[in-house]
Amino acid sequence: MQLIINVNLRRLALALVILMPCAAELKEATLQILRNGENAGSYILQAGDPSLAEWKLPPLNIADQTSADHTQSDALIKLGRALFFDPKLSSDNSRSCASCHRPKLGWSDGRPTAVGLNGQPLDRATPSLYNSAYGTIFTWDGRASSLEEQALGPVYDPSEMGSSADELLTKLRSDEYYRKAFAEVFTEQLITDQFITDQFITEDSISRALASFERTLLVQNTRFDQWVAGDHNALTLSEIRGFGVFLDSERGSCATCHAPPNFTDDGFHNIGLASFSDPDPDLGRYNIRPVKLMRGAFKTPSLRNITLTAPYFHDGSAETLEDVVEHYQQGGVSKGNLSPEMKDIDLNTQDVDDLIAFLRAISITRDDESINMASEQ
Amino acid sequence: MNTALKVLTTFTLWFSVGYVIADQLPNVGQKDKKFSVEKLQVNVGDTVTFTNDDPFFHNVFSLSPAATFDLGSYPQGESRDITFEEAGEVQVECAIHPSMQMTIEVTE
Numbered sequence: 001m002q003l004i005i006n007v008n009l010r011r012l013a014l015a016l017v018i019l020m021p022c023a024a025e026l027k028e029a030t031l032q033i034l035r036n037g038e039n040a041g042s043y044i045l046q047a048g049d050p051s052l053a054e055w056k057l058p059p060l061n062i063a064d065q066t067s068a069d070h071t072q073s074d075a076l077i078k079l080g081r082a083l084f085f086d087p088k089l090s091s092d093n094s095r096s097c098a099s100c101h102r103p104k105l106g107w108s109d110g111r112p113t114a115v116g117l118n119g120q121p122l123d124r125a126t127p128s129l130y131n132s133a134y135g136t137i138f139t140w141d142g143r144a145s146s147l148e149e150q151a152l153g154p155v156y157d158p159s160e161m162g163s164s165a166d167e168l169l170t171k172l173r174s175d176e177y178y179r180k181a182f183a184e185v186f187t188e189q190l191i192t193d194q195f196i197t198d199q200f201i202t203e204d205s206i207s208r209a210l211a212s213f214e215r216t217l218l219v220q221n222t223r224f225d226q227w228v229a230g231d232h233n234a235l236t237l238s239e240i241r242g243f244g245v246f247l248d249s250e251r252g253s254c255a256t257c258h259a260p261p262n263f264t265d266d267g268f269h270n271i272g273l274a275s276f277s278d279p280d281p282d283l284g285r286y287n288i289r290p291v292k293l294m295r296g297a298f299k300t301p302s303l304r305n306i307t308l309t310a311p312y313f314h315d316g317s318a319e320t321l322e323d324v325v326e327h328y329q330q331g332g333v334s335k336g337n338l339s340p341e342m343k344d345i346d347l348n349t350q351d352v353d354d355l356i357a358f359l360r361a362i363s364i365t366r367d368d369e370s371i372n373m374a375s376e377q
Numbered sequence: 378m379n380t381a382l383k384v385l386t387t388f389t390l391w392f393s394v395g396y397v398i399a400d401q402l403p404n405v406g407q408k409d410k411k412f413s414v415e416k417l418q419v420n421v422g423d424t425v426t427f428t429n430d431d432p433f434f435h436n437v438f439s440l441s442p443a444a445t446f447d448l449g450s451y452p453q454g455e456s457r458d459i460t461f462e463e464a465g466e467v468q469v470e471c472a473i474h475p476s477m478q479m480t481i482e483v484t485e
Contacts, residue, residue: 036432136476249432256433265410267474291438291447291472339473340434340450 031240036249036256043247045240048230054260055228057220060133073212075185080213082181083206088171089155090117091162097154097210100126106308107217112316116159123282125316128309131302133215134262140298140314141285142268147211152203165203172206173198185209219304224362235361242358245351252328252355256341263303263362269339270296272332275315284314295337307363321356404428404456405479407435407471412479421464421485428456436472443467443483 031045044051083089084097100114101107107129109115114122124140132138137145144150154160155168172178179197186200224243226234235243245252259265268285275281276296285294298314312318318327327333329352331344347355403423406413408430419425427437429451436450437457443465448457450473461467461483471477 040432142475265474266476269473285472289438289440289470289472289475291436291440293436293447293450293472297473340452 031244033244033247035247045244047227047232047234052228055224057131057134057225057261060215060218073185075181076209076212077216079178079181079185080209080211082177083210084213088175089161089163089168091164091167092117095161100154100160101129106130106305108309110310112311114160116157117162120159122159124314125311127301128305129214129217130219130305130309131217131262133218134302135264136266137299141288142299143288147214148204148207151207151210151214168206169201169203172201182209219364222304222362222364224358227361236357238354238357239361240358241350242354242356242361245347245355246358251345251347251351253341253343253345254328254355257300258303264300267300268294268297269300269341270294270298270337271313271327272334272338272342273313273315273317273327274333275317276334276336282315293337293339296334297339303359303362305363307360321359322352325352325355402426405469406430407437407477410471410474410477412469412477414479416480416482418482418484419461421461421483423483424458424460425481426456426458429453434473435477437469438472439467439469441465441467444481447472 033043033045035041035043042051043049084101087093087096087099089096095117100109102109109126111126113124114126116122127140132147135147138147138150139153144153152165152168155163156165172182178201182200182205183197186205223234223239227240246254246258249256257265257267257269270276270284270293273296281296283295285297285299288294306312306321310319310321312321312324313327318324325347328342329345329347332338332342402425403417403419404426405417406428410431417425427435427448429435430453432453434450434452436448438447439445443463444459444461444467446459448459451457461481464483464485467481467483469479469481
């Protein structure tokens with residue numbers, strides 16, 4: 001059965017037209033969702049439809065993303081992986097980047113908010129690193145404009161890893177593996193003189209290596225991606241309907257912020273979390289850009305592999321995807337300084353079920369994570 | 378006849394000049410999360426209009442010493458104006474979408 005659903009954004013009317021008789025082998029319906037905006041056309045929710053092209057993740061041009069004169073080589077990625085999992089990067093050799101960004105927990109930590117040095121609780125959730133290669137701004141408040149710029153922030157933060165530039169460079173320059181590895185990566189030749197090799201171990205080269213490794217943590221082949229590419233069997237009818245709810249500005253309206261292709265606008269929104277009503281709330285982006293609308297605003301996270309990265313929101317206050325949808329159904333809890341994009345949405349039970357089914361379809365399963373598991377070696 | 382012609386000419390010129398001035402007021406659009414121009418040069422006293430052509434909100438602001446302003450958030454089809462009173466370079470951003478950036482050079 002082929003169905004066409006037209007959603008007229010002005011009259012809020014929903015029309016259901018049965019166009020043709022049922023074909024037993026046809027597993028998906030064709031839904032048509034008007035795109036938000038004047039004369040913006042429609043999304044045709046059918047596998048491989050050209051209208052869905054903007055949801056295809058583009059190939060990464062790694063050379064463009066590397067900030068300096070070295071492209072992202074395998075050797076640099078390997079070096080970055082070694083650094084990422086090395087507790088030497090913390091002051092007491094107890095914590096590595098992977099202590100919070102844990103591969104088996106979606107490169108997050110499964111906690112509402114992170115735990116730092118000596119077990120002290122931190123203020124915000126550990127953001128997942130998935131698809132950060134596609135990002136343009138980093139951390140919950142956007143204080144870093146590149147992965148390189150972000151890389152040493154937690155290393156030097158007294159609450160997180162507590163190290164310093166001097167301590168970090170001293171440790172790594174006294175390590176035979178790193179002396180050899182850095183020199184090889186940055187000169188492409190074997191150098192044994194320690195005075196020379198030390199010159200290649202710098203904050204800049206450490207940051208480059210860490211960022212290069214983080215750029216390999218990609219999610220590009222979920223069932224949703226397969227469906228966008230043309231596989232009619234990749235999504236169920238419920239998941240396709242859920243994508244329609246996700247897109248529709250009169251129902252979920254999720255795509256306004258969780259925009260294509262990486263399910264984020266790399267933007268900042270106050271979504272009305274209850275914690276913003278605390279006596280001394282986390283002001284988020286306002287600390288970086290003191291503009292009124294940014295009080296309590298945080299970066300829109302990407303959603304690929306969302307099932308692996310619970311709990312949700314910057315304060316970890318939503319345990320499940322159902323909790324997340326319920327939050328948006330309410331239009332937020334703390335209404336002060338709410339993003340103008342937040343509105344009361346009225347989803348029926350079917351819509352909610354379909355939407356959550358769709359969200360699960362933009363995640364790979366843990367069994368598919370062989371690449372990420374290998375990264376832990 | 379001559380007087381009527383002069384009046385007509387005067388009105389024509391007045392309206393023409395008025396139209397040209399209005400047409401020359403810089404209007405910077407916001408479309409597809411980009412400003413319509415990356416750089417703009419205006420004179421002290423000029424007013425620039427920022428018009429949102431995207432189907433979601435923008436919030437144009439600047440924290441530059443030469444012009445610190447926050448135009449607030451506004452939806453598609455709406456505009457906000459800002460008049461520049463001092464010479465200098467003004468970095469303009471969207472608070473919601475920080476990849477949206479442009480520069481306005483204000484000259485005497």
